Amino acid sequence: MEKNSFIDGIIDGVIVRDLKKFLDERGWLCELYRHDELYYEIHPQMAYASMTNPGITRGPHAHKEQTDIFCFIGPGNFKVVLWDNRSHSETYMTRQIIFAGQDSPKMIIVPPGVVHGYKSIGPGPGLVFNAPNKLYAGEGKRGPVDEIRYENDPNSPFKL
Ligand SMILES: Cc1cn([C@H]2C[C@H](O)[C@@H](COP(=O)(O)OP(=O)(O)O[C@H]3O[C@@H](C)C(=O)[C@@H](O)[C@H]3O)O2)c(=O)[nH]c1=O
Numbered sequence: 001m002e003k004n005s006f007i008d009g010i011i012d013g014v015i016v017r018d019l020k021k022f023l024d025e026r027g028w029l030c031e032l033y034r035h036d037e038l039y040y041e042i043h044p045q046m047a048y049a050s051m052t053n054p055g056i057t058r059g060p061h062a063h064k065e066q067t068d069i070f071c072f073i074g075p076g077n078f079k080v081v082l083w084d085n086r087s088h089s090e091t092y093m094t095r096q097i098i099f100a101g102q103d104s105p106k107m108i109i110v111p112p113g114v115v116h117g118y119k120s121i122g123p124g125p126g127l128v129f130n131a132p133n134k135l136y137a138g139e140g141k142r143g144p145v146d147e148i149r150y151e152n153d154p155n156s157p158f159k160l
Helices: none
Strands: 015-018 021-024 027-030 048-052 057-062 068-072 077-084 094-101 106-110 114-122 126-130
Touching (some): 048 057, 068 077, 077 126, 094 106, 114 126
Antiparallel strands (some): 057 114, 077 094
16 A cells, blocks of 8 residues: 555544533633543653644654643644554554544544644644653653654655
8 A cells, every 4th residue: 555545534542532611600621631531551641731823733743652642622723633654553544634622622542653743723822732641751851752753754644
C-alpha cells in the first residue's frame, strides 16, 4: 500500500468522549479526567495546557511509549487528525478526523504509535489541555523526549 494512501475511519485504541460542561449563573465546570474512568496504564503522570493561535497547527507528532489524553474544551475549536501508523494494528493506514473545542467539547485519548496533530480553526486562540501518562523528558527532565516530530519533514505523508 502507498505510504500516503490512508483510508478515513475509526482507529483502534483511540478513545473519543464528549465532555459535559455543567453550566450555571457563574459560568461552567467540566471534569477533565477521572482515574475511575481510565484504565491503569494510561493514568496521567503530568498535565499541561497550551494555547494555539487561529490557523496554526501543532504536530503531527507520535510517541513511542506515551499516551496523550487531550481535552478540547474551549476557548477555540480544533481540527484534530490522527493517522494509524502501527503496522501491527487492525486499523493500520486509517486516518481519523475529529472536530473538537468550545462548540463540541471532547476528550481524545491517543495511544503510542498513532500520529496526531491539530489545527486551531478559530474563532480565537484555542486552549488544549493534555495529561500524558509519561513525564516529558523523564524524571527531573533529565531523559530523552519521547516524540517523533513530522512537521518539518517535507516528505511526511501526515498533512493536516
Ligand atoms: C510537551 C511539553 C513541552 N515543554 C516545552 C518544550 C518547549 O520549550 C515548549 C513547546 O514544546 P513543543 O514544541 O514540544 O510543544 P508542542 O509542539 O505543542 O508539543 C505537543 O504537540 C502535540 C501535538 C502533542 O502530541 C504533544 O504530546 C506534544 O508533543 O514547551 C515542556 O516543558 N513540557 C512539556 O510537557
